[in-house]
Amino acid sequence: MEAEKYPYTNHLINEKSPYLLSHAHNPVDWWPWGREAFEKAQKEDKPVFLSIGYSTCHWCHVMEKESFENEKVAKLLNESFVSIKVDREERPDVDSVYMAVCQAVNHSGGWPLTILMTPKQQPFFAATYLPRESRGKMTGLLQVLGQIAAAWQKDREKLCQAGASICKYFADSNRDQRDAFAENLWPDSELFRQAATGFLQSFDEEYGGFGQAPKFPAAHNLLFLLRYGRRQQDKTVEYVAAQTLFCMMRGGMFDHIGGGFSRYSTDRKWLIPHFEKMLYDNALLAYAYLECWEQTQAKWCLWTAERIFTYIFRELTGEEGQFFCGQDADSEGVEGKYYGLSPKETEQVLGAQRGKDFCRRYGITEAGNFEGMGIPNLLQERTPWIPDGETAKDCDALYEYRRDRYQLHKDDKALTSWNSLMAAACAKGARACFRLQKEEGPLSQCLTSAKRNLDFIKTRLMDENGRLWVRYRDGEAAGHGHLDDYAFYIFALLQMYQTEFDPAYLKEAVCAADHMTEYFWDDGAGGFYLYASDGEQLIHRPKDVWDGAMPSGNSMAAYVLGRLAALTAEPKWMDLRDRQICFLMRQVKEYPVGYSFSLLAMMEAVYPSKELVCALPSGCGEDLQKRLACASDNGFTVLVKTPENASLLARVAPFTADYPMGQADRFYLCEGGSCQKPTENLKEILP
Numbered sequence: 001m002e003a004e005k006y007p008y009t010n011h012l013i014n015e016k017s018p019y020l021l022s023h024a025h026n027p028v029d030w031w032p033w034g035r036e037a038f039e040k041a042q043k044e045d046k047p048v049f050l051s052i053g054y055s056t057c058h059w060c061h062v063m064e065k066e067s068f069e070n071e072k073v074a075k076l077l078n079e080s081f082v083s084i085k086v087d088r089e090e091r092p093d094v095d096s097v098y099m100a101v102c103q104a105v106n107h108s109g110g111w112p113l114t115i116l117m118t119p120k121q122q123p124f125f126a127a128t129y130l131p132r133e134s135r136g137k138m139t140g141l142l143q144v145l146g147q148i149a150a151a152w153q154k155d156r157e158k159l160c161q162a163g164a165s166i167c168k169y170f171a172d173s174n175r176d177q178r179d180a181f182a183e184n185l186w187p188d189s190e191l192f193r194q195a196a197t198g199f200l201q202s203f204d205e206e207y208g209g210f211g212q213a214p215k216f217p218a219a220h221n222l223l224f225l226l227r228y229g230r231r232q233q234d235k236t237v238e239y240v241a242a243q244t245l246f247c248m249m250r251g252g253m254f255d256h257i258g259g260g261f262s263r264y265s266t267d268r269k270w271l272i273p274h275f276e277k278m279l280y281d282n283a284l285l286a287y288a289y290l291e292c293w294e295q296t297q298a299k300w301c302l303w304t305a306e307r308i309f310t311y312i313f314r315e316l317t318g319e320e321g322q323f324f325c326g327q328d329a330d331s332e333g334v335e336g337k338y339y340g341l342s343p344k345e346t347e348q349v350l351g352a353q354r355g356k357d358f359c360r361r362y363g364i365t366e367a368g369n370f371e372g373m374g375i376p377n378l379l380q381e382r383t384p385w386i387p388d389g390e391t392a393k394d395c396d397a398l399y400e401y402r403r404d405r406y407q408l409h410k411d412d413k414a415l416t417s418w419n420s421l422m423a424a425a426c427a428k429g430a431r432a433c434f435r436l437q438k439e440e441g442p443l444s445q446c447l448t449s450a451k452r453n454l455d456f457i458k459t460r461l462m463d464e465n466g467r468l469w470v471r472y473r474d475g476e477a478a479g480h481g482h483l484d485d486y487a488f489y490i491f492a493l494l495q496m497y498q499t500e501f502d503p504a505y506l507k508e509a510v511c512a513a514d515h516m517t518e519y520f521w522d523d524g525a526g527g528f529y530l531y532a533s534d535g536e537q538l539i540h541r542p543k544d545v546w547d548g549a550m551p552s553g554n555s556m557a558a559y560v561l562g563r564l565a566a567l568t569a570e571p572k573w574m575d576l577r578d579r580q581i582c583f584l585m586r587q588v589k590e591y592p593v594g595y596s597f598s599l600l601a602m603m604e605a606v607y608p609s610k611e612l613v614c615a616l617p618s619g620c621g622e623d624l625q626k627r628l629a630c631a632s633d634n635g636f637t638v639l640v641k642t643p644e645n646a647s648l649l650a651r652v653a654p655f656t657a658d659y660p661m662g663q664a665d666r667f668y669l670c671e672g673g674s675c676q677k678p679t680e681n682l683k684e685i686l687p
Helices: 035-044 058-068 071-080 092-106 141-154 156-173 189-201 219-232 235-250 279-296 299-315 343-350 352-362 389-405 416-436 442-460 483-500 503-520 553-568 571-588 596-606 622-634 646-652 654-658
Strands: 030-032 048-053 082-087 113-117 123-127 469-473 476-480 610-615 636-641 666-671
Touching: 030 035, 035 048, 035 082, 048 058, 048 092, 058 071, 071 141, 092 113, 092 123, 092 156, 113 141, 123 141, 123 156, 141 156, 189 219, 189 235, 189 596, 219 235, 219 279, 219 596, 235 279, 235 299, 279 299, 279 416, 279 622, 299 416, 299 442, 343 352, 343 389, 352 389, 416 442, 416 469, 416 483, 416 622, 442 483, 483 503, 483 553, 483 622, 503 553, 503 646, 553 571, 553 596, 553 636, 571 596, 610 622, 622 636, 636 646, 646 654
Parallel strands: 030 082, 048 082, 610 636
Antiparallel strands: 048 113, 113 123, 469 476, 610 666
């Protein structure tokens, strides 16, 4: 029976990646990325067909069903090429290098990514999704493969020259060894104003967000606007960010039944999502909604963040405290089928009257709003509305019905970088819980969840030398960590320090920063490379700076270096932060709206800072700890010294050794480079 179900098995069968395993029974003779595949191509004198995607990618599934399960395509690939499959989430280095090739050649990119190259990894053709047969202006995969196979036999020199030319282009881009720090490129408030103005000019007044369809959440853009608005006391900028968050929450991109956000909206109204749900989007959005709540006290912000955490804890959390990557857009081969509801179904679950009321409220009609299905939304609500107790119960009932009706594929691997972002969001959620003094609900779970996750990273995603791995699944960690893994992990650790004031988190952050500097820093031109100096060397060693769907590793590195400098007062971190900011400025100054997380790091360096050292001879009680933790979200850098932690704290922040431990609590505030007289009354600092 099993042989009939899976008549083919290729070299992906022993992989751990759900994406690679989903292709393990294709008739295509897939190989994982590695030396063996390229040696085979060299030995058999064949070009390499490289396909890069990920488990929750809708068009990756389309191309698989259409082409990679097709006997004709498989025959051509197996006879004339060596075929390699890569999960972009496991190998972000490979993906970054060849996505850069695609963007350089075609001025666009995306997934699935299709690359043809020599056995020496020199690419000569790049595309994204290709239909099996030519369709309109789109050349079909069969036609492309046929032409390349013929050219490899008859005109190979031309293909090799194209590959060598592309490699030379990227090699030349790495030869600029000017030290950006020597150019004294330093940001100022005018740069931040230009960025804010750029966002305001493209702001969609009616539906929020920026530009037309499709619309992506890009939470770090909103974080920049919120913090800039607060720093400048600019209510217009703050409104643009808050209104965008509100409009996203109203639309169908937000899952009103189960919580959490889909990856992006296909339309201007945020109504119809691309239905895959990703961990990193929800982590960054939870962080942004919490920050908006801190500034505006808008209850809908807090409620939305709580619904994101509800989704994460219910759907994407493993038994070891790890966070899974995401959920697929498709169920039973149909995009969005899991999420759609009809009036008839709704009334069957809720009863006639409550069902009708629910459909009226959430825009579910017989005609539907997406391919005959109804995607629940609150677009008719022009003012904030939070479901009451009865409506919340209705959502829970529909969630149970929906979950039992269809199944969603889940990518259950754990990535260090994405787990770190979620741990950071949970740490911020814990501080919100402190402020609210809540003892139940999803926010009350945030602190435990963050601690468990960081323990998971340390025990499962770190080797005996303190080096990080990229991913963990099914008992196995793999892939040497990249810049994003280290930078995001440090971010999570510092968020946890600002929540619990345990210097062990600060010590771990310093260790990770030492590794990041040793293996990724370019001491000549500045900036951090994507992959380590002792890792596999590809045709290009990029330094990613652009803040796309996630902050870049370089922008996050600048941010955490600034935080380390503030917390430890160590000159080496201050010097490295300054050099990193100068490196980033080379690109940020040309188009600041594309580098919003870099701007967050730069604002920390430019605007006046507030450092608070608390010397507490009787220890830090729970109430005081919570109060100080909340201060860290109001612009304070807080250090807590107690008799129990003084020795460890002095090792990572040596300047704290000079702060005496007297008979009473004493608080030392420095602001804008000037230190005030110590006080024993915290209310003088935090009213």
